[in-house]
Every structure is written in structure tokens, then in C-alpha cells.
Amino acid sequence: MSRQPHAQGALDADRAILAFDDVSMRYGRGPETLKDLSFSLAPGSFHFLTGASGAGKSSLLKLIYLAAKPSKGLMHLFGQDVSAIPVKEQPMLRRRIGVVFQEFRLLDHMTAFDNTALPLRIAGRKPDSYRQDVAELLAWVGLRSRMHAMPATLAGGEKQRLAIARAVVNRPDILLADEPTGNVDHEMGLRILRLFVELNRLGTTVLIATHDQDLVARSGKPVLHLEDGRLTALGPVGGAA
Amino acid sequence: MSDFDPGRWKPAPFLPEADARDGALTFVVATLCFLACLTALTVLATDRAARGWSDQLTGQATVIVRPKGAETPDSAAARAAEALSGVPGVGEVRALEKEKAQALVAPWLGDAADLDDLPVPRLVAVELDRKAPATAQALDRALKAQGLDAVVDDHSVWLKDIQHAAGFARWIGIGVFTLIAAAAGAVVAFATRAGLTARHEVVEVLHLAGAEDDFIARLFQVRFARMAAIAGLFGATGAAIMGAILRLMGGGQGLTPVLPVAWTDLLAVLPCPVAAGLVAAVAARLTAQGLIAKMT
Numbered sequence: 001m002s003r004q005p006h007a008q009g010a011l012d013a014d015r016a017i018l019a020f021d022d023v024s025m026r027y028g029r030g031p032e033t034l035k036d037l038s039f040s041l042a043p044g045s046f047h048f049l050t051g052a053s054g055a056g057k058s059s060l061l062k063l064i065y066l067a068a069k070p071s072k073g074l075m076h077l078f079g080q081d082v083s084a085i086p087v088k089e090q091p092m093l094r095r096r097i098g099v100v101f102q103e104f105r106l107l108d109h110m111t112a113f114d115n116t117a118l119p120l121r122i123a124g125r126k127p128d129s130y131r132q133d134v135a136e137l138l139a140w141v142g143l144r145s146r147m148h149a150m151p152a153t154l155a156g157g158e159k160q161r162l163a164i165a166r167a168v169v170n171r172p173d174i175l176l177a178d179e180p181t182g183n184v185d186h187e188m189g190l191r192i193l194r195l196f197v198e199l200n201r202l203g204t205t206v207l208i209a210t211h212d213q214d215l216v217a218r219s220g221k222p223v224l225h226l227e228d229g230r231l232t233a234l235g236p237v238g239g240a241a
Numbered sequence: 242m243s244d245f246d247p248g249r250w251k252p253a254p255f256l257p258e259a260d261a262r263d264g265a266l267t268f269v270v271a272t273l274c275f276l277a278c279l280t281a282l283t284v285l286a287t288d289r290a291a292r293g294w295s296d297q298l299t300g301q302a303t304v305i306v307r308p309k310g311a312e313t314p315d316s317a318a319a320r321a322a323e324a325l326s327g328v329p330g331v332g333e334v335r336a337l338e339k340e341k342a343q344a345l346v347a348p349w350l351g352d353a354a355d356l357d358d359l360p361v362p363r364l365v366a367v368e369l370d371r372k373a374p375a376t377a378q379a380l381d382r383a384l385k386a387q388g389l390d391a392v393v394d395d396h397s398v399w400l401k402d403i404q405h406a407a408g409f410a411r412w413i414g415i416g417v418f419t420l421i422a423a424a425a426g427a428v429v430a431f432a433t434r435a436g437l438t439a440r441h442e443v444v445e446v447l448h449l450a451g452a453e454d455d456f457i458a459r460l461f462q463v464r465f466a467r468m469a470a471i472a473g474l475f476g477a478t479g480a481a482i483m484g485a486i487l488r489l490m491g492g493g494q495g496l497t498p499v500l501p502v503a504w505t506d507l508l509a510v511l512p513c514p515v516a517a518g519l520v521a522a523v524a525a526r527l528t529a530q531g532l533i534a535k536m537t
Contacts, residue, residue, distance in 0.1 A: 065449065088453070095451035105446050109257040113250055119450040121252060135247040148245040170451070 014079045016040035017174055017205050018064060023073035025056075025063055032071070033059045035229040041207065043173070046200045048216045049209040051226035057209040060226065061176050064207070065097050066090050078173065095123055098167030098204075102179035104159040106151040112138060112162050113147045119170040134169060141165045141195060157188035164195055174205040181212055189215055255460050256443065266432045267472045270425055274476025274517050277421040278510040282484045284414030285506045291407025293501065296371075298396040298403070302380060304365040306336075307390045315339065317389060318363035324387040325367055330375030332368040339363070365391075422520060429465050430524040437461060437532045444533060458529040466522035473517030477510040484510075 019040040026032045034056045041047060049057050062068040063075060066082070075082045078096060085093060106115050116138055120130045138147050141161040151159060160180060167175060177196065181189035193215055200206045207224075210216065216223060225233035304325065308317040318336035326334045342361050350359075369375055377395040384391040437444060447457050488502045 067448075091448075091451045091453045094449060099449050105442060105449075107443060107446055110253045113245065113247065114253040117252065118446070121255075122447065122450050122452045122456070127250070127252060131247040131250060147247070166450075 014076075015042070016076065017043045017045075017078060018207075019074075019076040021074040021076075023063070023070045023075050025059055025068060026071045027068075033229050034063070034226075036073070037231050038073075039224065039231060041174075041205055043205055044200070044203050046197070046206045046219075046221045047208070048219070048221055048223045049207055049226065050211070050213070050216060050223050053211075055226040056229040057226055058178055059229075061099070061178050061207070061209055064174070065099050065176055066094055095119065095170055096173045098170065098172035098175040100160070100163050100167045100175070100177040100180045102182040104151070104163045104183075106159060106162060106166075108151050111148050111150060112143055112154070112165075115151065115162060116165045116169050118166060123170065130169075137165050137169055138162075142191075157184045157191070160184055160188070160192055161195070164192065168199055168204065172204065174207065175199060177206070177208040177210075179210055180208060181210065181215060186214075190218070193219060255447065256440065256464055260436065260439075262432065262435065262439075263468060266428070267468055267475070269428055270469050270472035270517060270521070271475040271479070273421050273425040273428065274473045274513050275479045276476075277418055277425070278477050278480030278513050279483060280414055280418045280421065281509045282480060282502060282506055284411055284418070285509055286502045287407060287410045287414065289501050289503065289506075291403055291410075294403045295400060295407075298400045299374065300369050300371050302367040302369060302375075302377065302393060302395045304367060304380065304384065305392045305394070306363045306365060307360075308363075309388070309390050314361075314363045318365055320387055321363075321365050321384055321389050321391055324383045324389065325365065325380055328375050328379055328383045330370045330373050330379065332370050334368070335366045337364040337366060422516070425469070425517060426520045426524045429469055429521040430528045433461055433465055433525040433528040434532060436464075437529060448533075454530065454533045457533055458526055461529040462522050462526040465525035466518045469521030470514045470518035473514035476517070477513035480513075481507045481510045 020037045023034065023037045024032050025034040037060070049060065051057050059068065063070060064077070066077075070083070077093065080093075107118070110118070113134060117127075117130060117134045120134070121127075135144075135147065138144060141164055143149075143158060143161055143165065146154060146158060146162075149158075151162070154162065160183065164177075164180070167177075175196070180196075181192055184192065189212060196206050196208060197219070223233060224231060304321055306314070306317045306321045308314045315336075322334045322336045325331055339361070342364050345364070346359075346361055367380065377393045377397070380393045380395075381391075384393070444457055447460075484502050484507050488504060488507075
């Protein structure tokens with residue numbers, strides 16, 4: 001078995017937006033899904049996370065957005081040891097993370113505008129303080145004319161752009177995307193990639209899990225590659241890619 | 242271009258408003274509330290009936306007088322009434338006429354018997370002072386002093402039975418009421434569990450968007466408390482209408498003297514919507530918190 005690559009010149013956990021140190025994870029008493037991962041992501045970086053189905057990409061993202069816990073090792077998020085963060089404080093941390101899923105996970109009973117405004121409402125913001133921001137964000141993702149549409153009436157690409165708008169409306173420090181182009185055609189996939197790149201230029205750290213090798217090749221961004229739960233390739237880290 | 246105006250936008254509820262199960266659940270909780278209110282009304286009426294009977298029995302005594310020697314029954318009854326009227330704690334004393342005494346035994350003897358030939362004892366009805374009633378012993382002493390052969394019945398045996406039966410009925414009512422309230426709580430808890438499971442993805446999205454467990458649990462708590470309160474209102478209204486019908490059908494004494502419903506009893510259903518809402522709120526909160534903790 002190949003030794004896992006560790007980041008060359010890896011950042012200190014304090015400086016990295018995300019740092020894994022020998023992290024493993026398992027579901028219940030099952031086998032380890034992720035094994036001995038060590039890497040770090042610098043603030044403002046852009047990475048792809050690749051690997052075959054079942055390699056552990058979604059599990060790795062779950063660890064990062066705090067839907068699962070490491071069974072071993074140390075994980076630092078925004079400079080904090082995740083195992084030391086009280087459960088009550090985790091929602092505040094989640095508000096600094098934007099997540100986009102392949103299956104969109106939009107709320108069907110809400111309009112596009114409501115879906116986008118959701119994180120701001122949960123954060124307790126007054127509607128008057130964000131109405132215009134939400135409208136501008138929807139215009140930015142190309143949904144200016146669909147603000148009042150219900151998700152069921154949107155096309156796949158529109159749904160994914162709406163999911164991206166919802167994920168970034170809170171100006172998260174890190175944006176995670178799990179197969180964001182899996183349910184859209186190639187052209188829309190490239191359009192969505194451009195949105196991610198623009199967000200990254202604005203300072204958001206981006207990590208995208210994908211099968212789409214063409215998308216990865218076109219972007220020229222560094223790659224974290226998982227095989228059977230182990231990190232087997234790691235692109236350049238330590239600064240904005 | 243869209244005609245959507247962000248300035249006029251009103252936030253949508255966090256949880257979907259309508260659910261196919263809500264109608265059925267409202268009906269079940271309303272039915273349970275109706276039964277609970279009806280039980281409460283029955284307990285109140287039973288309690289009132291028992292108190293009424295007790296009051297009547299404690300205020301009365303009956304004396305059975307048997308003539309001795311050549312004395313006529315009427316004369317013996319008159320002497321007994323006179324003797325009893327002087328006893329402290331005795332109000333009105335009235336010797337029942339021969340016809341009334343015969344009428345009391347007629348149902349057991351039938352038409353064939355000639356009651357005039359039978360030594361039917363005379364009865365003396367004694368109204369006692371309700372504040373300081375004379376005891377059976379005092380009445381007995383007064384009768385014996387006059388040399389009368391008489392038996393005093395102060396209804397104490399019946400009184401004990403009635404009080405015992407009323408207490409028993411009250412506890413059964415309280416037990417049934419508690420059982421129904423617990424059933425309503427269990428139904429709401431079950432519905433919350435089903436609602437959370439069906440809206441698993443909504444819960445996940447809220448979580449990812451940074452919602453705290455308490456915030457999500459509160460959404461379900463408010464949803465089910467409101468639903469149960471509305472169901473409680475329906476159930477209470479139904480029970481109040483039923484109580485009013487019983488009251489109207491029975492005139493001054495409710496449906497029958499056995500179950501006298503008073504207009505004021507109908508006030509007992511007023512707390513039902515609030516109580517149903519509280520039971521639902523607690524059940525939903527506990528269930529939601531437990532399930533959300535398992536989900537995340």
C-alpha cells in the first residue's frame with residue numbers, strides 16, 4: 001500500500017482554513033471509510049477532490065461540514081480543534097461553510113428567493129437588511145427572472161445555480177460542493193465552474209468533489225485524490241491556487 | 242423579466258404548511274379531546290348527583306310505626322309525629338296517610354291482595370334540621386319514651402353506598418381522563434416522529450444552513466402545538482354542544498336527575514385547547530430533540 005502524500009510545506013493548523021492530521025473516519029462500527037488523512041487547505045485556495053465512487057469523497061466533505069466526526073486524528077477548522085468545539089457552537093461554525101449537493105437539496109415549499117434567503121433568516125437577519133443582496137445574488141447566478149419560481153419548476157442547471165446562491169449568500173469562508181455538475185449538461189457544468197472560480201476570486205476557499213475529469217483538466221486547479229479512503233495525490237497547497 | 246418585487250417579499254414558513262397527515266391527526270386529537278371533555282363533564286355531573294342525593298338523605302329520616310294492642314295505626318302514627326316534633330334538630334314531621342303507605346307496598350303485592358286486610362305499618366316522614374340534624378338515637382329515645390313500637394331509618398346505609406359509589410365514579414373519571422390525555426400525547430409524539438422522518442431533508446438543509454437543534458425542534462413544537470390547540474378547540478366545542486343538549490333536554494336537572502349537568506359545567510371544557518396544545522408542545526419538543534440528535 002502506498003504511503004499517503006502529505007502536503008509539502010503544509011500550513012500550521014492555526015493558519016490553514018482546514019487541516020487534517022492523521023484523520024480517519026468510520027460509520028458506526030463499520031470499516032474505516034477514510035484512513036489516516038493528512039492535508040491542509042490555505043484560505044482562498046481552490047481544490048478539486050477526485051476519486052472513484054465509494055472512495056470517500058462525500059464522507060470527507062461530511063467531516064468538513066460537521067455532519068460526521070473523525071474516529072481518529074485531529075481536524076482543525078478555521079483554526080479550531082473540531083473535537084473541542086461544543087455541540088451548541090457547531091451551528092455558528094456551519095454558518096461559515098457553504099455546501100452544494102448534486103441533488104440540490106432545495107426546499108420545495110419555498111420560492112427561489114426564499115431558498116436563497118434561508119441561511120440569512122436562520123442567522124437572525126432582518127429581511128430589510130438582505131432583500132436587495134439576495135436579489136442581486138440571484139441575478140449574479142442568472143436567476144433574475146426566476147426569483148419567485150418554485151424549485152419544482154426550475155431546470156437542473158437553474159436548481160444547481162440556486163443551490164450555489166443559497167450556499168454563498170452568507171459569504172462563507174469555505175464552499176464545499178459534492179458533484180455539483182453531476183445532474184447538469186456539460187455546458188451548464190462549465191457555467192457553474194465559472195461561478196465557483198469567481199467566488200474563489202472574491203476570497204472564498206473552494207473544495208469541489210467531482211468525477212468530471214474534463215472539468216478538472218479545464219480548470220487547472222490542484223487536486224486531492226482519494227482511493228479507498230486514502231489520499232493518494234495532493235496538488236500544490238499553501239496559497240491561493 | 243420577472244415581476245417579482247423583493248421589496249414586497251414576505252418570508253415563507255420554514256416548514257411546509259400543509260401535509261396530508263395533518264387532517265387525520267387533527268381529527269384523532271379532536272376526538273380524544275372531545276372524549277376527555279365529555280369525561281370531565283360526566284365526572285362533574287356525577288359528583289353533583291352524589292352530593293344532591295347525600296344532601297337529600299342527610300336531611301330526612303323515615304319512621305315505621307307499628308300499632309300496639311287496640312291502638313289504631315293512624316293513632317300510633319299521630320302519636321309518633323307528636324313525639325318526634327319536640328326533639329331538637331327536627332323540623333317538619335308528617336304522618337303519611339293510610340293510602341300513601343298502602344301505595345308504597347302495592348307494587349310488591351299486586352292487584353290480587355286486599356291491602357285493607359293487611360297490617361300495613363304507618364310511615365312518618367321527618368325533615369331534619371340540615372345544620373344540626375337530630376340523630377337516629379335521639380329519635381328512637383323519643384319514640385320509646387311514648388311507648389311506641391317504631392323503627393327509625395336515617396338512611397345512613399344508603400348514604401355510605403352513595404358516597405362510596407360517587408367517589409369510585411370520580412376516580413374512574415379521572416383515570417379515563419388521564420388515559421385519554423396520555424393517548425393524545427402519544428399520538429402527537431408519533432405524528433412528530435413521522436413528520437420529522439418525512440421532512441428529514443428539510444431538517445438536514447436547516448442544519449446545514451446553520452440552524453440550531455433547538456430552533457428546528459421549536460419549529461415542530463409550534464407546528465404540533467398549534468395543530469393540537471385547534472383540534473382541542475374542535476373537541477371542546479363538540480363536548481360543550483353535547484353538554485348543552487343534555488342540559489336542554491333535561492330541563493332544570495339536566496338529562497336526568499341521575500346525571501344533572503349544570504350550565505357552569507360547560508366551563509370545564511375551556512382549558513381543553515390550551516391543555517391539548519401544551520401536551521402536544523411537550524411531546525413534540527421531546528420527540529423532535531431526540532430525533533434531531535440522532536440525525537446529526
